[in-house]
Amino acid sequence: MPTFNDPAAVAEEARQAMRGLAHASQRIDDPDVLYGVAGELLGTLRSLEQSLIQLSGACLTYQGRAAHDDGDRNLGAADAWAAADALAQAARHISGAEALLDQASGHLGRIAWQPPLRQWVSVVFLQGEEADRVLDLIDQDGTEAAMEHLRGFDYGEETTSAALVNGHVYDEPPTGMSEQRVNDGAYALVYSRAFGHVALYREHDPASETTTASTATEMTGTGPVQDAATAEDVQRALEERRDRVRGDGSWFTPDRIAQIKRDRGLGR
Known part of the structure; x- marks a missing residue:
């Protein structure tokens, strides 16, 4: 269950949950579940986008505490900034995927699946x-x-x-x-x-x-x-x-x- 206060633990739970979904979705026996699964994934992407933006902000917040193993703070600060920029870009890509998944969800919501011919x-x-x-x-x-x-x-x-x-x-x-x-x-x-x-x-x-x-x-x-x-x-x-x-x-x-x-x- 999510703790809502331990990001590392929740991230691990999210990884395991998505791993389980990847396994379970290898075979879809009932097309009626597609709309619901797409909707849940849409919510997942929105939360993922928000999380990436917040992680990017955290990198900048603690940029002054960053240093390499040899104590070089300039290099540490540069890496913190680069990580923040990469996380922000990832969030933008997730936003694009979110828009496409929203389209897919809309299409699925209009389908009335018929009984199989065989x-x-x-x-x-x-x-x-x-x-x-x-x-x-x-x-x-x-x-x-x-x-x-x-x-x-x-x-x-x-x-x-x-x-x-x-x-x-x-x-x-x-x-x-x-x-x-x-x-x-x-x-x-x-x-x-x-x-x-x-x-x-x-x-x-x-x-x-x-x-x-x-x-x-x-x-x-x-x-x-x-x-x-x-x-x-x-x-x-x-x-x-x-x-x-x-x-x-x-x-x-x-x-x-x-x-x-x-x-x-x-x-x-």
């Missing part, structure tokens, strides 16, 4: 040793083989229901700067060697979301979600089904993909 549901997310196996498969036989392999985890409406219940639905597959994305028809493969994870997403028609979500809630019909009562139950049931179809005795490969691996000589 969405993506999470089919499977793997990390650790399981992801390493898929990354090896990519290196050995390309992304097509990896996508064919991961499609073995897609159980159609059951996968869609689990994704809707758990909130694993996205306007675009989550993709960071260190991740690579490959599209193939209705599927998107996202993987990262740096972070050691692999994910597969499938296109979903939002128009069918109400029906599918209702099905997942009522738990009618057949499949692993039949008797599930909560999101955790749905996910657990789906995982149990995935476990039952792992048939090559090695890691997590469904039977039909295990056969492909054996045919291609990729078995371990």
Whole structure:
């Protein structure tokens, strides 16, 4: 929490807060938040401009106390003046950025975001040793083989229901700067060697979301979600089904993909 009386401590908190925002804004799942975030940043820039002006003034206020390590006060005073001038220039640049951000905020305030024409549901997310196996498969036989392999985890409406219940639905597959994305028809493969994870997403028609979500809630019909009562139950049931179809005795490969691996000589 800001102390309002310790500029060094508050500056540290501001740095950490902006670092957190830089991380959080790597992926925006809901465009409705853009206007609010822009407005908060506009207020941040105004405060930053004021702070820079005040720091510049402080440099001039204490210019008479400035000296280099060797005691040279003339050089110290010159540096204090130069710092004050640089801070004042920085404030002017912030003022320009503030005007542009104000324009952006005005544009965002006039937008009524419409529902997406398509969405993506999470089919499977793997990390650790399981992801390493898929990354090896990519290196050995390309992304097509990896996508064919991961499609073995897609159980159609059951996968869609689990994704809707758990909130694993996205306007675009989550993709960071260190991740690579490959599209193939209705599927998107996202993987990262740096972070050691692999994910597969499938296109979903939002128009069918109400029906599918209702099905997942009522738990009618057949499949692993039949008797599930909560999101955790749905996910657990789906995982149990995935476990039952792992048939090559090695890691997590469904039977039909295990056969492909054996045919291609990729078995371990």
